[in-house]
Amino acid sequence: MFLVKKSGRKGNGIKKVSVAVLVWVVAFASVFAGTLVKTRAYSQTQEVLKDLLGAAKPYGVVAEEFQNSNHNQTCFATNKLIITDQWISAWHNKSVGTTYIKDFDNSNSSCVKIEKNAFNNLVLGTDYEYVPVENKYYILDKYGKRTGAVIDVNNCKDTINVFYSEKYMDVTDTLHKVSEKFKRYAAITDDEADIIIGVNDEKRIDLAAFKNKQIVVVNMYAGNYMDWQGNPASSFYGAGELYITNKKDDQFVIINMLGATGNTEFGRFCVNGRFTGGLSDPNIADTVIFNAVNVPGNISMSELCGILVAPESDVTLEHTCTGRVIANSFVNISGEMHFISEDQQAETTQAETTQAETTQAETTQAETTQAETTQAETTQAETTQTETTQAKTTQAETTQAETTQTETTQAEKTSVTEAETTITQASEEAEVAADEEIVRTGECSHMGAYIAILAGTAVIFMAVLFITKKRMI
Secondary structure (H helix, E strand, C coil): CHHHHHHHHHHHHHHHHHHHHHHHHHHHHHHHHHHHHHHHHHCCHHHHHHHHHHHHCCCCEEEEEEEECCCEECCEEEEEEECCCCEECCECCECCCEEEEEEEECCCCCEEEECCCCCCEEEECCCEEEECCCCEEEEECCCCCEEEEEEECCCCCCCCEEEECCCCCCHHHHHHHHHHHHHHHHCCCCCCCCEEECCCCCCEEECHHHCCECEEEEEEECEEEECCCCCEEEECCCCCCCEEECCCCCCEEEEEEECCCCEEEECCCEECCEECCCCCCHHHHCCEEEECCCCCCCEEECCCEEEEEEEEEEEEECCCEEEEEEEEEEEECCCCEECCCCCHHHHCCHHHHHHHHHHHHHHHHHHHHHHHHHHHHHHHHHHHHHHHHHHHHHHCCCCHHHHHHHHHHHHHHHHHHHHHHHHHHHHHHHHHHHHHHHHHHCECCCHHHHHHHHHHHHHHHHHHHHHHHHHHC
16 A cells, blocks of 8 residues: 555656646747747838838838928828919829828919829818819818818729828828937947938948848938028938948938038938839848937938938928838928838738727627626636535535645745746846847847847756655655
């Protein structure tokens, strides 16, 4: 009988060691899988772009004020559209995204003319009165009276969805968040930056040494002078003088424009042997970023392909550009602004997606309420059953040895549970730390944090194993 009991205890000990090993293996697999998933996710262009631009990502232009003084071909989001006689249309008849206009300034003109396939959705932050016979939307003031601003959709009445949503997007908050994000990049010192281009240096950005880096940060300094009118002006590079070489398609280049004291202009440049004048490559439009958060004056842009981040500056378009502009104000003087992105089709149904997400959230809430009710009923039933079982158990006789063994088993389970909890918490902390490092530097090679966690996991595993063996003895 003694031998049987001893063998049973030994078998229980082996099972406990197996449980401890299983806990460690599961933790190891979870951390390793998390590492792979996050590395792959953050190596994708659109994931990084979403983190950098936030709510501004789906638009070709985001600005407090938008003035379309020439034929325009981009979706945009603005707090105020200054109405002109120019058409708003699509580039190459491609319907791209949603345009949001909160309010209008009709002092120059009254009619906004929208061409076929200009965008999929037009969201108005000001209410309107639609006249089907004329195919026009008359914008109303807060008292319900017409303001004089009119949107003519005669050419796109069957291809565009127009609706009213006063708080569809907070443009001001979006500009602020983008500004804060890129101010942190602009604050990167020369010691921390990957490449430094001084005033008198050759304007070349060679990425050959950064093949494994997702985001490469360049500090570029401006030369300052007085223009022909005696006003402060700045120059970072001449048109066609800036060269970017050995750039991978999914690699970001953030160029911090530093040291400017006045107005400046950004012109065409060369990427991997191709000049950006007329270039419509989404791999460049999504990933070359001119960070102009510290440029104090007005900015003129021409023949760019990329993203101009200047949320506190007034930007004018001089010649056709492709990509995005984030600015305090944007004026299209000459040429066209083309919005192009690798993820263009995914951006086209933002309004529909928002509505679907709202419906899903309501459904989820209803399902959650129902689930909680069911759970409450189940809990009550289980409580009744437990009380009955407890009463029966009280009547049964329990030996002191069995009670002691139960307490021991419970203690060992508690040890394993505590170890498992510690591993989970450490894994979550490591993932948060890794995410912050990716956002700050764009590095994909963040294995160090996970290696440290794996080492900690091993220590915890050994402690659990020691406790288990001690219990067996």
